[in-house]
Amino acid sequence: MQQLFFAVLTMIAGVLACALYFFGTNFILDRLLPSKGLSGPQASRNLRLTNAIRPWLFLGPALITLTVYLVYPVIESIRLSFHGRSGIEFVGFRNFIWMFNDGEFRQSIFNNFLWLLVVPALATFFGLIIAALTDRIWWGNIAKTLIFMPMAISFVGASVIWKFIYDYRPEGTEQIGILNALVVYFGGSPEAWVTLPFWNNFFLMVILIWIQTGFAMVILSAALRGIPEETVEAAVIDGANGLQIFFKIMIPQIWGTIAVVWTTITITVLKVFDIVLAMTNGQWQSQVLANLMFDWMFRGGGDFGRGAAIALVIMVLVVPIMVWNIRNANKEMEGH
Structure with a gap:
């Protein structure tokens, strides 16, 4: 209860602090550069200045936060990657040479590659199929709510849930894990699923697919609803069946949105x-x-x-995809 109390108190304090900041800074700006009650060049000058300053009052906290928590860490990570364990001794490219010769780093790259192949593809696919199906049934909104709910759970919380699904108990004892309970029910032997090398990666991927499918579904459902009815009606008149309409009419029209969803999950x-x-x-x-x-x-x-050298590798992999994603999203917005 104490943790819940402090969490609620923090949220209330944060909202009040934001409101106080925005109302307070705008109040001070209007008092320093008044435009009401004045006339002529002075009023015009003050109005121009307040219009120029006011957006920065809103952007200022975000820019400061980005600088402190994003720009500075990137610069510091680049610096640390060329230094030793303590971050003081300069070692040049020694950390990068170690990294690419390290077996665990190569294993991590391979596993990340597996995640990249499986998770974005399946999460986007399931999201697209569910979006198309739920738009055709009367209880579609209820289904969408249930499927989107995992997005409200933290990754750690979702992992705890799936730990119960994958839980393993020795053979002959009662299985509390759903997966092993089903295996035993059908005459199989229980397995410690998350300890199986290679295959355990896929068991972990299921958790992220479960979470991200709801995100993909919401975005793609909105895109599907934006398809002009005239094109679908024309296809029906021409004799196209449901699958042809879906794959040859709908998918090409929302391909840009599918790409944005795919890269966001990536x-x-x-x-x-x-x-x-x-x-x-x-x-x-x-x-x-x-x-x-x-x-x-x-x-x-x-x-x-x-640690900083590995962080830079992650950044180098993420930034190009992020830039491409933003550009593609901007093109989508321009198209509408």
């Missing part, structure tokens, strides 16, 4: 950390880049140089 996959940390902590060959970075940066005494 960025999430490249940064995946919480699920692996909560489920396996990178054991049994399930390590990914973000978890490996965390291990080197904060565990075992911490090696800031190696």
Whole structure:
């Protein structure tokens, strides 16, 4: 209850602080540069100045936050990647040479590649299919709400839920994990699913697919509803069946939105950390880049140089996709 109390108190304090800041800064600006009650060049000058300053009052906190929590960490990570364990001794490219020769780093790259192949594809596919199907049934909005609900759960919370699904108890004892309970019910032997090398990656991917399908469904459902009815009606008149309309009429018209959803999920996959940390902590060959970075940066005494080098690899992989995603989203907006 104490944690809940402080969480609610923090939210209330944050909202009140934001309201006080925006109302307060606008009040001060209007008093320093009044335009009411004045006439002539002075009023015009004050009005121009307030119009120029006011947007920065709203953007200022966001820009300061981005600088402190994004720009500075990027610069500091670049600096640390060329330094040793303590971040003081300059070692040049030694951290990068170690990284590309390290077996665990290569395993992490391979696992991230698997995640990139599977998660965005399946989450987008399931989201698209569900969006198309739920638009055709009367209880579609209820179904969408249920499917979107995992988006409200943190990655760690979702991992705890799926830990109960994958839970393993020795053979002969009662299985509380849903998956093993079903296996035993049908005459099989229980397995410690998350400890199976290679295959455990796919069991972890299911969690992220479960979460991200709701996101894909909402975006793609909106895109499908934006398709002009005239094109669908024309296809029906021409004798096209449901599958032909879906794949040859609807999909091409929302392909840009599908690409944006795909790349957004791809960025999430490249940064995946919480699920692996909560489920396996990178054991049994399930390590990914973000978890490996965390291990080197904060565990075992911490090696800031190696941790920063791995962080830069993640950034280099994420930034091009993010830039492409923003450009594609802007094109979509221009089209509407």
